[in-house]
Each structure stands twice: as C-alpha cells, then as structure tokens.
Amino acid sequence: MIPCVITSVRLKPDTAAVAAVDLARTALVEEVDAADVGEHLGHLVEGERLVTHLFACTRPGYVGWRWSVTVARASRQKTVTVDEIVLIPGDEAIVAPAWVPYRERIQPGDLSPGDLLPVEDDDPRLVPTYSFGDDPLDTDAQAQIRTVAKDLGLGRVRTLSPEGHDLAAQRWYDGDQGPTAAIAQSAPDSCYSCGFLLRLNGSLSDTFGVCANGDANDDGRVVSLDHGCGAHSEVQLAKKHEPQPLPEHVVDTLSGDQLESF
Template structure:
C-alpha cells in the first residue's frame, strides 16, 4: 500500500539587519514615552515579519517585576530608515498578572449569599422546565412573564420545576460532595446511611439515591446524604466491650462520727 504525504513548509521571515540593530532607536523612543527611570536592560528581540522586529526591554517600574517594554520597529522596502510602530507593556514569563476574568454568575459558590442578596435565574436556564404547558410556540421574555403571572394568580403552584438536566446536575454534585460515599468520614464509617434509622426518605426521582440525615449528633444533620454515605453516628453502632466506659466503683458509706475522729 502506497502512502503519499504532503509536506507543508512554513517560511519564516529572515531577520532584517537594520531593524535588529535599531536598539538605540527603540530605547530612545521608549525613554521619551515612559521616562528613563522605568527602562531597564535590553532583553533581546523578536522577528515579527519581513523588516518588522520587536525589541524587549526590562521594566524597572515599581510593582511590575517581570514585565517587559515591547517596542516594535519596522523598515519600508527599499529604504534604510527605521521607524517606531508601537510601544506597549507586556508580561514576561515571571510577571505577576491578574487571573482570567470570570463572570460574576460563575464566581458565585454555595455559601456566598448574604441576607438580602438576590441571584436571579435566567428564563432559559436548562436546569428548569415549566410546571405547566403553554404550547409549542416559542415565547419571548414579556410573554413568559405574563404566563408566570397568570400561573401565580390561578394558584398553579411552582412556575418551574427541575428538568432532567437539573436533577442530574444536582445528583452528581451531591454524590461528589461531603454527603457522598467518597467523603473521608464515609470511607471510615462502620456502615452506610441506607441502613441507618435516622435516614429520612425523600420523594421524587432523587429518592432512589438520596435521603436526609435526621441525627442531631451527626455532622450531616439536616443535609442530603447518599444511601452509600455513612458516619460514626449510625443508629446501629455499638461499642466493643473494651471501648465501653468502666462502671463506677461501688459507693462507700461514711459511718464515722465526730467522736470517732477525736478518738484517733
């Protein structure tokens, strides 16, 4: 069997001697822009394209350790004059930079809400579906608001309920969390929650995997736990005889009187 391979060669621009040598020009333009006190040593250059080179200088400005000044110079074809294109401050390999921006909604974690805080849920949140049916035609935001208002006036109960995707996300989150089988306290437990008398059953599709702990002495009291979770407060836990507390000694009745004390 014959295989034909196509080799693609990417041509890299050749260094232009005039732009590579324009270190003093790049430094002068940088000093004029930011001041001599903020400019450090020349760190090298990067060939950006044909007759285009970027010179890098250390940034000596306080608070910018590891950052570099980037000065891009270029030369037009058939001319010897080198000009400065742009001057920017860029982070180096050891620079301290801000973490990637994360939208506020994605930064919220359980326990972050304080009294009075509001966390709206989008109308098209895939975790929720309408509790009632309003047809197959898509609705805009105003029409959905009207449907919710009518449902509330008619006393239809919850406007939306968990979708299968929402139930799956919740089940996976609970199972992987502190109430699941992989929690340290569950791995060392003598038995599982499914045989514990303090387990309160719940209704709905999630009832096949989860319940609520009702043991006031347990860490998970009032929390969702998986059936294969467990802890040392299991209802059927019994101490071995060697671990049982020692019985108190037989009480001794003191029969001595003041006259007996004086006779000694």
Template structure:
C-alpha cells in the same frame, strides 16, 4: 501570547536606535535588554522588540512601534510591554457567575438564575416531581390553564447534576467520616426519607448531634452518630460500686 519576529529588513531598519532611545527615556535603561528583532506591521509601520530586564517580567518583551516615512525622522506610535511565549501571565478570565462556589453567598446576596438555565424546565412541561404520572398530567394541565404552581422545576440535567455533586461531596460514601463509620445511613433511625427519583439514593439526616444534621446524605454515607452504634465494653462507663452505709454513731464510739 506568541510573538512572531520578521527577519526581513524594512525600508528604514536604522530606526532601531530611535526606538531604543524612546524606550529608555520612558522606562529607564536598567529595564531594557537587547534588540530581539522587528515586525513589519504595514506600509511605513514597524514594531521593534527588546528584551525586558524588569524584575518579575521574565519572558516579556518591550514593543516599540514606529511610523517610518521616507525622508522623515521616525515617529513613536506606541510603546508597550507584551508577554512572550515563556512569560508568566494571569490565568484566563472566568466570569464572576462561574466563580461562585457553595458557601460564598452572604445574607442579602442575590444570585439570579438565567431563564435558559439547563437545570430548570417549565413545570407545565415536566410536572412537579415526585408526583406520579397521573398527577403530573394534572399539574401540567392546571399550570397551563391557570398559571398556578411553580413556574419552573428541576430538569433531568439539573437533577442528575445535583445527585452527582452530592454523591461526590461530603455527603457521599467517599467522605472521610463515612469511610470510618461503623454503619451506613440507610440503616440509621435518624434518616428522613425523601420522595421522588432521588429517594432511592438520598435522604436527610435528622440527628442533631451529627455533622450532617439537616443535610442531604447518600444512603451509603455514614458517621459515628448512627442510631445503632454501640460502644465496645472497654469504652463503656464503669459501673459504680455498691454504696456503703455509715452506721457508726457516737454511742457506738463510746464502747470502743
């Protein structure tokens, strides 16, 4: 917050002492610094600014607003602490809906989607991906006439946003586990292919031993649980020696 201090003396600038006295009575003398100036708010209304010496409030100012009527003692109108140009203030408010991140939802939590969410469009207007063009036309007609099927489906914006999010995250090629993988997911036998426009870039991992089991992964993602991974010979288990049959009997011992 920027504080603009007037250098023009109001009608009764002598009220600085009255402002300081009222401030000291309210917050104590230890927290009040020197007079910084004043702001003429309007006819007979003046705000006096004092430095704040309170711990943790560097750059803040005490603001004391007085009503100064001619011939009468100044009247205290407001006393507040305000941030200056160098004050440390809380970050800008972010609505709760925009602060939610993947993984924040707990069982029973509800996260409604706005009717105007750009990620979704009416199914009758766009079809139901990954149907082909003819099938999309049929879906649009059926949904329009009978109201059947999903009410909304992914828009182009919603699909692209999901693809960018997945590709840039832990399911993409830049993930540390993918950087050290011997092979990519596109050649893994555990990859389940998906239909539609995202099928060329993504699939679903079906390896129960892999970190990404049951998750969408990019074709150029990878991990050490690839179906074709093989251990180097030095890491393979050593073969067991041939078994030795003990043929020594009591009768044979007596001959020694």
C-alpha cells in the same frame, strides 16, 4: 541577560529594522524615564519589515516586565519609523489572574442575608412546569405567561429539568454527604440501615434520604444511602470502650465515741 531573537513567523528579518536598536531606545526614553529602561533583550520579527525590540523594565514593582518598541520600514524606503511603544509582561512577570465572571465565582455559602442570585431564563437546569408547545418564546412572551400563571395560581413556573436533576444528584453524591467523605469511610454502617434516615419520595428515593439525628453532623441534610457516620442508630460500643461501673458506696457508720476509742 543573553539577548534573544524570537521569530514568530518564517519571514526574512529586515536588516534595517533589526539594526534599529538605538532608534527604538531613543523613542522609548522620550516616553518614559531613562532609569526605567534596562538592557536590550532582543527582537521579535512580527512581519515583513516589521520588528519589535524588547528592553528590560527596571521600574520598581515591574519585575519580569519589558518594554516593547515596534519599528517598521515601508517598502522601497530606507528610513525606519517607530510604530508603537508598550509595556508587556514577560514569563516571570506578576500579572492579574485570568478574569472569571462574577456568576462563575459564586460558591455555595457565599450568599449573605439580602443577597439576590437571579436565574437565567435559559438555565438548562430548569424547564417550564407546564408545556408551551414547540415554538420558542421571546423574553416578553415568557414574562406574560408567568404573570398569567401566577394570577391563576398554577404554582411553580419552572421545575427541575432532567439535566438539573442529574447535576444535583451527582453534586450531592460527590460531596460531604456522599460515600467518599472521610466520616463515611470510617463509619460502622451506612445510612441505609439507620433508624434516623427519613426517606425521600420520587426518583431520588433510591439514592438519597434526609438525616434526622440531632446528634449527627448531617442532621437535616440530604445524605446518600451509602453515606454513614458514627451516630448510626444501631452502633454499639465495644466492651472495652463502655463506661466502667462505679464502685459500691461506702457508708460511714462510725460515731464520735467510737472514734475516741481508737
């Protein structure tokens, strides 16, 4: 491997720190097994009189990783000292993927019986069903109001916000029950004209309905009016695809005596 010189800032490299390769290697093999240390890969100028030397890592299971030994020289001093020794991944190293919070990793269908998925108090998809005025409420006040609302039988505490409404509509329209689904692209007609479509009330009625065809893939699901499938109520088979009529029945009228005469 060809040694590299990486300069992260436009500083004049410190000659003594750059030349301290042997010092860096000696300090490294005091911390780790010498068999795990490979060739010197170059240096990185971190700052004024501050240089990091890189060594290949030959430890099994750490392909592409490298040892990083940072050395420094104090002002007006000739001696170079070791600051830090760490193992860092290179461009070809296998590392864990970027952390994704648990809440963001959950996908539709992941919940099992008994699993709970709480909704945050400030979830933008929901708003209070009743109005509290313009003053913000802290967590304790929200909890008290919910308790009172439940005791008074005021119904749902929160309902869909305009943002939550739009997100749901867009998700349904872009999903498998929307017009771009493969089954809809090859359908003979749309759900709008299907007798099995149950209409919705409210603002979503112009775009969505519920399929009530027990033979359809989308039975019991919200479908867009421009969705479709092969189970449309008015679909008809072409004559060449219709079942062929059975031939006339043949009735055997021969008796035993007639058979003997042949």
